[in-house]
Amino acid sequence: MERYDLVVIGAGPGGYEAALEAAGLGLRTALIERRQLGGTCLNRGCIPTKALAHAAGLYAELSACGRFGLSAEQLRCDPAALAAYRQSTVETLRGGIALRLKQKKVDLFQGSGLVTAPxxxxxxxxxxxxxxxxxxxxxxxxxxxxxxxPIPGAQLPGVMTSDELLEWGGPPFGTLLVIGGGVIGVEFASIYAALGSRVVILEALDGLLANLDRELGQSLKLLFKKRGVQVHTGARVEALEPAGEKGRLCCRYTEKGVPAECGADAVLLAVGRTPCGLGAFAPGVAPASEKGRLLVNSAFATSLPGVYAIGDAIGGAQLAHLATAQGLAVVRALAGKAPGLRLDVVPACVYTEPEIASVGLSADEAKARGLAVQSKKYPMSANGRSVLTGQERGFIKVVYDPAGRAVLGAQLMCARATDLVGEFGLAIANGLTVEQMAAAIRPHPTFSEGISEVLRSC
Structure with a gap:
């Protein structure tokens, strides 16, 4: 029997980064993966979705290049070439992970990993x-x-989850119905709208991106409306049925109590994700769990001795970078080292057009905690780089403590928001004040100047 200091089950960002860290700290490490290296994020989530978003953004920009004095003829989407680009991106990154694991001497096992006992x-x-x-x-x-x-008709042909939609090799749909207005739903809506599809979103809650600052969801809804995307909130799906035309689908739903229906060529089910942690345990061995998620303490230890769990398997925010940070924290603790990361300062990113990002507290969250805060917002319509690149509605908002002036949170909706948010995460993690953040000179003309502007207004 092979003996290891650490065995990791699952080679997504949380698992493979933990394995690399452990090996680098001198622990003999094994990594088990039943599918492809990189897990959902690389193969069926973050990377292929963002590859499609990049391609769709270029398509939309070229379609509107006349405003820049340019013209493009015979612009079209080649589904086969688009799929090949997406797949080559995934395979390149997958190969890089395999090389890193080999260099660190991590033993990789292909197959299902089952905990049979402590x-x-x-x-x-x-x-x-x-x-x-x-x-x-x-x-x-x-x-x-x-x-x-559990929607009647959810198993009909043409009804897909994000996994199946990413594997779709055909042309953009005439009409795509998206059930769910969270991150996955709005990202795919943005992609397919840019590629020319008619997109309809049905969201059961009162707004899009309900887990983020409400102004982000409200602004995105206005932009979607401008681009022809129909957004129905307070909409509860009753059933999916075959429509009269071959291959078409009909969705029956109620919107604020009023019956309605919508026809579509395809339906995306984007209502969240279900933890898979219990599948890593043999019958009768599983640790304490709740609604499918593994229960852990502050050190990510389960109720089984020597067994830890991280990432989507334990629920909470389902973010690749959070899973990575949790895995690194576990490994470093096992090696007797400090975590090195603030696990309470986690940026959330949405890859729509424009991008959306958030970190720390929103003003509403701070007030719900009884904190006295102030917030300031800078409209990116006044930013030089935004104007010259033809950006639409956007803003940067900062939330801060009016007494000590510490930065407590930020919400961004603008070009490169997912890159810019890192500045605010760094500030929050290190307790920086508004003045300390504002002391840095940011180059002109850049999107980052918006950060300086909003800080100077505080």
């Missing part, structure tokens, strides 16, 4: 021939899968 893991390769590993510690990073709601 300190015991069975690997079940797809070709058969199970083997047993002994581990001083086990880290479960099994991720999550798309949730399929």
């Amino acid at each position: 300190h015991r893991v069975r690997v079940e390769p797809p070709q058969g021939g199970a083997l047993e590993l002994e581990a001083q510690n086990i880290l479960v990073a099994a991720g999550a899968k798309p949730a399929v709601p």
Whole structure:
């Protein structure tokens, strides 16, 4: 039986980065993955989605290049070439992970990993021939899968989760119906609208991106409306049915209590993701759980001795970078080192057009906690780089303590928001004040000048 200091189940961002860190700290490490290296993020989530978003953004920009004095003829979307670009991006990054694991001497096992007892893991390769590993510690990073709601007709042809939609190799749909107005739903809506599809979003809650500052969702809804995307909030789906035309679908729903229906060529189910952590345990061995998510303490330890869990498997914010940070924290603790990361300062990013990002507290969240805060907003319509690149509605908002002047949060909706938000995360993690952030000179003309402007207004 092979013996390891750490066995990691799941090679997504949380798992493979933890394995690399552990090996770098001198721990003999094994990594088990039943599908492809990189997990959901690389193969069925973050990377392929953002590759499509990049391509769709270029398509939309070229379609409107006349405003810059340019012209483009015979512009079209080549579905096969688009799929090839997406796949080559994934394979390039997957190869990079494999090389890093080899360089760090992490033992990689292909197959399903099952915890059979404390300190015991069975690997079940797809070709058969199970083997047993002994581990001083086990880290479960099994991720999550798309949730399929109990809607009549959810299994009909043409009804897809994000996994199936990413594998779609055909042309953009005439009409795409998106059920769910969270991050996954609005990202795919933005992509397909840019590629020329008619997009309809049905969201059961009162607004888009309900987990973020409400102004972000409100502004995105206005932009979607301008681009022809129909957004229905307070909409509850009753059933999906075949429509009269071959291959078409009909969705029956109620919007604020009023019955309605919508026809579509395809339907995306984007109502969240279900944790897969329990699938990493043999029958009768699973630790404490709740609604499918593994329960852990502040050190990410489960109720089984020596077994830890991170990422989507434990619920909470389902973000690749958070899973990575949690995995690094576990490994560094096992090696007797400080975490090195602030796990309470986690940026959230949405890759629509324009991008959306948030970190720290919103003004509403701060007030709900009884904190006295102030917020200031700078409209990016006054930013030189935004004007010359033809950006639409956008802003940068900062939330701060009026007494001590510490930066407490920020919400951004503008070009490169997902890059700019890192400045605010750094400030919050280090307790910087508005004045300390504002002391830096930011180059002109850049989107980052918007940060200086909003800070100077505080």
